Structures are given as C-alpha cells and as structure tokens.
Amino acid sequence: MATKKSVGALKEADLKGKKVFVRVDLNVPLDDNFNITDDTRIRAAVPTIKYLMGHGSKVILSSHLGRPKGVTPKYSLKPLVPRLSELLGVEVKMANDCIGEEVEKMVAALPDGGVILLENVRFYKEEEKNDPEFAKKLASLADIYVNDAFGTAHRAHASTEGVAKFLKPSVAGFLMQKELDYLVGAVANPKKPFAAIVGGSKVSTKIGVIESLLAKVDLLFLGGGMIFTFYKAQGYKVGSSLVEEDKLDLATSLMEKAKAKGVSLLLPTDVVIADKFAADANSKVVPAAEIPDGWMGLDIGPDSIKSFSESLDTTQTIIWNGPMGVFEFDKFAAGTEAVAKKLAELSGKGVTTIIGGGDSVAAVEKVGLADKMSHISTGGGASLELLEGKQLPGVLALDDA
Ligand SMILES: Nc1ncnc2c1ncn2[C@@H]1O[C@H](COP(=O)(O)OP(=O)(O)O)[C@@H](O)[C@H]1O
Ligand SMILES: O=C(OP(=O)(O)O)[C@H](O)COP(=O)(O)O
Numbered sequence: 001m002a003t004k005k006s007v008g009a010l011k012e013a014d015l016k017g018k019k020v021f022v023r024v025d026l027n028v029p030l031d032d033n034f035n036i037t038d039d040t041r042i043r044a045a046v047p048t049i050k051y052l053m054g055h056g057s058k059v060i061l062s063s064h065l066g067r068p069k070g071v072t073p074k075y076s077l078k079p080l081v082p083r084l085s086e087l088l089g090v091e092v093k094m095a096n097d098c099i100g101e102e103v104e105k106m107v108a109a110l111p112d113g114g115v116i117l118l119e120n121v122r123f124y125k126e127e128e129k130n131d132p133e134f135a136k137k138l139a140s141l142a143d144i145y146v147n148d149a150f151g152t153a154h155r156a157h158a159s160t161e162g163v164a165k166f167l168k169p170s171v172a173g174f175l176m177q178k179e180l181d182y183l184v185g186a187v188a189n190p191k192k193p194f195a196a197i198v199g200g201s202k203v204s205t206k207i208g209v210i211e212s213l214l215a216k217v218d219l220l221f222l223g224g225g226m227i228f229t230f231y232k233a234q235g236y237k238v239g240s241s242l243v244e245e246d247k248l249d250l251a252t253s254l255m256e257k258a259k260a261k262g263v264s265l266l267l268p269t270d271v272v273i274a275d276k277f278a279a280d281a282n283s284k285v286v287p288a289a290e291i292p293d294g295w296m297g298l299d300i301g302p303d304s305i306k307s308f309s310e311s312l313d314t315t316q317t318i319i320w321n322g323p324m325g326v327f328e329f330d331k332f333a334a335g336t337e338a339v340a341k342k343l344a345e346l347s348g349k350g351v352t353t354i355i356g357g358g359d360s361v362a363a364v365e366k367v368g369l370a371d372k373m374s375h376i377s378t379g380g381g382a383s384l385e386l387l388e389g390k391q392l393p394g395v396l397a398l399d400d401a
Pocket of ligand 1: 199200201202203223224225226242297298299321322323324325326327328356357359360361380381
C-alpha cells in the first residue's frame with residue numbers, strides 16, 4: 001500500500017505579505033467555444049487560495065492545461081479567469097506568460113490578498129523536462145511554495161517538483177492533504193469485497209496499474225478504450241477500435257495473473273459500436289467478439305451494464321477511474337451513466353465509492369451524482385499511482401512535517 005509522506009503544513013506557514021507560488025491543477029475540460037464543461041478542479045482549488053488571500057498573501061497561481069507542444073493559443077488558461085474570479089470573489093489578473101519581466105512586474109504590483117494566474121506552464125518544454133533553470137525562474141517569482149495540484153502530483157515537472165527545491169517552506173495545500181488522507185486511508189484497509197473499475201482512453205498509462213490492482217482487489221471491471229487491447233489479445237476482431245498493439249502480450253499476462261490470484265476480471269460481453277468517431281455516428285450493439293471491420297467500439301453494451309451492476313452489488317469498496325465509453329457523445333454515454341447511477345445507489349447503502357480522474361468526475365457531475373459518492377478525487381493518474389503504492393514526486397518534494 002502507498003505510504004504517505006507526512007507533508008509540511010500550510011497552516012504553520014507565515015503568510016502575511018508573502019508571495020506564494022501555488023501549483024494548482026486547473027486542467028479542466030473546455031468545449032470548442034472555450035466554455036468550461038466541468039469546473040470541479042477549479043472549485044477544488046478554492047479553499048487553499050481563499051485561505052492564502054485571507055492571510056494577506058500575494059497569490060501566484062500556476063497550472064497546465066492539456067498537453068500543448070509549445071505555445072498553443074487553444075491551451076491558454078485565459079478562459080478560466082471569469083469562473084475563477086467569480087468563485088474567489090476578486091478580479092484575478094491574467095499574465096501572458098509564466099516567467100519573465102512582465103510577469104515579475106505584475107507580481108510586484110499585486111496587493112496583499114491579490115491573485116494572479118500565470119499562463120499555461122506547459123507552453124515551455126522545460127516544464128515537463130523538469131529543467132532546473134526553468135524551475136528556478138518560476139521560484140524567483142515567490143517566497144513560498146504551495147503544491148495543491150493533486151491531479152498532477154504524479155508528474156515530476158518543474159512546477160510540481162523542481163520548484164520546491166528553490167523555495168522554503170514548500171508545503172501541501174488543503175486539497176492535496178485531503179486527497180492523500182482519503183485515498184491512502186480508504187484503501188489501506190478496504191472493506192471487502194474491494195472492486196476497481198478502470199476505463200478511459202489513456203491505455204498505456206492504465207494498463208500498467210491494472211497489474212498492481214490485481215494484488216489488492218477482489219473484482220476488476222474493465223471498460224472504455226482499453227478493452228479492445230484485451231479483446232484483440234484473445235483473438236477477437238476489433239474493427240477500428242482503439243488498440244495498443246505493443247500491449248497485447250501484457251493484456252494476456254494480466255488475464256492469466258487475475259486467474260491465478262483468484263481476482264474476477266470482468267470484461268464487457270457486448271459493446272456499442274459506431275461507424276465513425278462522431279456524435280451523429282450510426283451505432284449498434286454487438287457481442288464483444290463480433291466487431292465488424294470499419295466499426296469501432298465506443299461504449300459498453302446493455303448486457304454488460306446488467307452483469308456489471310449485479311457484480312457491483314456484491315462489493316463494499318469501489319474505486320472507479322475512467323469512463324466506460326465516449327460519454328461526451330450522448331449515444332455512447334449509457335455505460336458510464338449506468339455505472340455512475342449504480343455507484344450512487346450503492347453509496348446510499350454504505351458502500352465506499354471513490355471516483356478518480358478528470359473525465360470520470362465530469363461524467364458523474366454531468367448526471368448530477370457527484371455529491372452522492374464517498375469521495376471524488378481530482379486526480380485520475382495520480383490516484384491510480386497512489387493505489388499502485390508509488391510515492392508521488394510532487395508530494396515527495398515537499399518539506400517533511
Ligand atoms: N471506447 C473508447 N474509444 C475511444 N475513447 C474512449 C473510449 N471510451 C472512453 N473513451 C474516452 O476516454 C476519455 C477519458 O479517458 P481518461 O483521460 O483515461 O479518463 P480519466 O480522465 O477519467 O482518467 C474520454 O474523453 C472518453 O471519450
Ligand atoms: O488530467 C490529468 O490527469 P488525469 O486525466 O489522469 O486525471 C492531470 O491534469 C495530469 O495531466 P497529464 O496526464 O497531461 O500530465
């Protein structure tokens with residue numbers, strides 16, 4: 001099980017008049033018109049920011065959005081400013097960059113309790129490389145470092161890890177603390193049977209964690225884009241569905257391991273297929289082994305929903321990461337919505353339900369069931385890595401308590 005490093009506390013820091021560099025995860029989904037389709041991560045960042053404002057700090061917010069390669073206007077953080085300002089009750093200033101003279105001037109002009117949002121830190125390739133010179137430049141803007149970006153804590157990047165080396169104190173924000181307390185706490189001694197539901201599209205990231213989940217869970221449900229790699233490994237025809245060819249052997253060995261460990265590995269038995277990746281695609285339900293050429297699987301089918309629901313009824317703790325299908329298109333949202341409803345129902349009966357991952361959370365929000373779950377995590381990959389027993393670099397870099 002993941003051991004939690006005891007991180008330095010924000011409440012003990014001297015904050016009055018101090019410039020505080022706060023790494024937040026404002027990587028929220030935006031539609032084609034740059035409207036925020038789910039603001040969970042922005043709302044989750046508010047308590048720490050308000051605390052700092054209330055204690056007279058000059059708050060410098062830093063985040064990434066998406067995975068831009070260099071400066072890419074569509075990944076600007078500017079569209080987030082109105083919602084952030086509304087939630088904080090102040091006018092948040094937007095910087096056009098995240099380092100440099102202009103930013104320094106804006107920070108210098110910031111009043112105590114003021115808030116500035118730096119532009120997408122991933123516009124610099126040095127961010128993901130964790131370049132020390134770049135981290136130093138970020139650090140030079142501030143006196144104190146607060147990491148509240150739980151969703152990005154599994155990345156050793158300049159703004160999540162490197163910067164902590166140059167600022168003292170470097171402490172966890174309230175969201176980070178809450179996530180660590182809950183996720184580590186709840187799964188250290190889970191009520192059994194313990195189930196994980198893993199879906200989504202980040203196949204290569206998630207297929208790896210399935211292995212470590214096999215050592216902890218009694219049941220493992222798979223959905224979303226990764227199931228086709230498992231189908232193909234079994235010799236099924238998968239049409240043009242998402243497949244990671246280089247993970248076929250791994251999929252086979254995971255199925256064997258599940259069997260050897262006595263874990264029930266449940267793959268959908270039927271899928272909803274589409275003739276193109278679009279909201280208005282033609283669709284039909286077929287058995288999992290019979291996806292025709294030219295068609296792609298975009299959701300789990302009704303028989304799978306039924307059998308997943310029945311098996312979930314037998315569990316006491318459930319961790320869910322990644323949607324069951326392309327829920328952004330109504331035609332392919334049924335599987336994800338059914339799982340969300342099932343978990344909400346089970347929460348009401350005392351089952352512990354933990355949801356992780358930007359898109360899974362968005363899906364739960366979309367059906368209005370977020371407040372029914374035991375815990376909604378703001379990190380998908382980060383919560384999975386914690387479950388894998390890994391230490392998160394963004395947490396390790398912080399001062400010891
Ligand atoms: N069968 C599928 N084929 C392609 N994409 C899928 C499929 N099922 C789900 N997805 C996509 O996966 C995305 C979420 O994946 P991911 O980022 O891994 O989840 P999370 O953010 O919850 O961790 C969603 O945008 C969804 O449309
Ligand atoms: O959305 C995120 O991860 P998640 O989808 O695993 O929750 C985080 O903001 C990290 O983003 P990244 O996976 O591009 O490093």
